Amino acid sequence: MAIRCLLPFLATLALLLPPPSASAEPRSWEAIVDAAAGQTVHFNAWGGDDRVNEYIGWVGDRVDALYGIDLEHVKLSDTADAVSRVLAEKTAGRDTDGSIDLIWINGENFAAMKANGLLHGPWVDRAPNFAAVDVEGKPTTVVDFSVPTDGLEAPWGMAQFTVIYDTAYVETPPRDTAALLAWVRANPGRFTYPQPPDFIGTTFIKQILAMTIAEPDQLVVPLESEGAGSGPQAVTAPLWTYLDSLHPHLWRDGRAFPADEAALRRLLGDGEVSFALAFNPARASAAIEAGELPDTVRTFVFDGGTIGNTHFVAVPYNAAGKEAAMVVADFLMSPEAQLHKQDPRVWGDFTVLDIDALSPADRAAFAALPRGVATLSPAELGPVLPEPHPSWVGWLEAEWERRYARGR
Numbered sequence: 001m002a003i004r005c006l007l008p009f010l011a012t013l014a015l016l017l018p019p020p021s022a023s024a025e026p027r028s029w030e031a032i033v034d035a036a037a038g039q040t041v042h043f044n045a046w047g048g049d050d051r052v053n054e055y056i057g058w059v060g061d062r063v064d065a066l067y068g069i070d071l072e073h074v075k076l077s078d079t080a081d082a083v084s085r086v087l088a089e090k091t092a093g094r095d096t097d098g099s100i101d102l103i104w105i106n107g108e109n110f111a112a113m114k115a116n117g118l119l120h121g122p123w124v125d126r127a128p129n130f131a132a133v134d135v136e137g138k139p140t141t142v143v144d145f146s147v148p149t150d151g152l153e154a155p156w157g158m159a160q161f162t163v164i165y166d167t168a169y170v171e172t173p174p175r176d177t178a179a180l181l182a183w184v185r186a187n188p189g190r191f192t193y194p195q196p197p198d199f200i201g202t203t204f205i206k207q208i209l210a211m212t213i214a215e216p217d218q219l220v221v222p223l224e225s226e227g228a229g230s231g232p233q234a235v236t237a238p239l240w241t242y243l244d245s246l247h248p249h250l251w252r253d254g255r256a257f258p259a260d261e262a263a264l265r266r267l268l269g270d271g272e273v274s275f276a277l278a279f280n281p282a283r284a285s286a287a288i289e290a291g292e293l294p295d296t297v298r299t300f301v302f303d304g305g306t307i308g309n310t311h312f313v314a315v316p317y318n319a320a321g322k323e324a325a326m327v328v329a330d331f332l333m334s335p336e337a338q339l340h341k342q343d344p345r346v347w348g349d350f351t352v353l354d355i356d357a358l359s360p361a362d363r364a365a366f367a368a369l370p371r372g373v374a375t376l377s378p379a380e381l382g383p384v385l386p387e388p389h390p391s392w393v394g395w396l397e398a399e400w401e402r403r404y405a406r407g408r
Contacts, residue, residue, distance in 0.1 A: 040069075045102075046104060085099060106312050127330035158308070184250065211304065315329070
């Protein structure tokens with residue numbers, strides 16, 4: 001069996017088995033910084049967005065200047081590839097001098113790595129900049145897809161599911177499932193979503209599930225646990241009923257789906273559809289500024305809230321440059337890095353920090369950031385719905401494929 005095939009199984013173990021024993025980082029932060037100088041950090045991170053890649057390049061320049069660390073961005077199309085590599089190294093007995101020093105990770109992959117002892121730490125509470133993270137106001141900074149992070153990964157950005165629409169075609173955005181279905185039926189071919197297991201496509205079906213399920217709390221416990229109720233088919237029946245009604249009226253009659261978020265955004269930019277989807281509330285504003293979308297584009301969220309989470313970085317247990325990786329992760333949480341990242345002209349990714357805990361100068365700098373013409377304010381974004389437990393994700397994607405992808 002390929003290692004990739006093991007990942008959904010490994011992820012389900014996160015709460016079903018106690019995690020392997022981990023050694024807490026014993027050194028002072030000063031000792032870690034001293035040891036980091038001259039090390040290379042192979043940062044395995046998604047490479048599918050030029051703005052993100054440029055930001056990581058900026059981070060590399062800053063950690064080189066501040067700490068003498070060489071940051072190399074290893075661009076991934078799928079984070080599971082990096083997880084598979086660490087697992088392969090552990091299987092081969094390569095417990096030191098690993099090929100990956102830092103991974104941009106969340107959700108399923110974190111649960112898999114935590115369950116199998118593939119992460120260094122706990123260490124995050126040692127990082128000085130973690131003290132300013134808003135763990136109370138933004139609880140997902142310490143809980144990843146309902147799995148406690150336990151100091152094994154450091155938060156570096158906030159995200160929330162957002163719907164992008166073109167006001168040239170949509171007068172009143174549909175803010176609930178009934179209104180969305182009515183709009184799609186009245187405007188056939190003008191709505192679609194990326195095909196799962198693309199992240200945005202899967203997030204769309206998770207969002208619809210959260211809006212149609214009778215007891216949303218069933219989703220934050222492991223799939224096979226008692227709290228999950230009468231089984232996944234019964235729990236998710238309203239989702240499939242809804243999608244059965246929606247699909248015949250989608251772009252290309254629901255027989256084909258865009259490959260990913262970027263492909264869907266191109267359809268919107270070309271005028272083929274009236275909506276796109278994003279997990280970054282500033283994505284539409286950035287696309288308008290870049291000329292990818294018309295200036296008639298705006299965003300909205302569904303009534304009752306949308307799914308949100310935090311994205312994290314983690315250090316593999318066998319990283320060759322553990323010290324430098326921890327220092328880079330700490331820098332990613334710094335006011336300097338968070339401010340630069342939240343600038344919509346750079347990335348537009350919302351901060352994990354508690355702004356009120358920052359210095360007056362840093363608070364003023366955050367307050368002075370432009371928001372972007374299509375970016376909702378925090379108040380307009382409304383409540384954040386929790387991500388389902390990772391064990392639901394693989395099942396939802398497989399069931400979607402069984403129902404809608406095969407035999408088309």
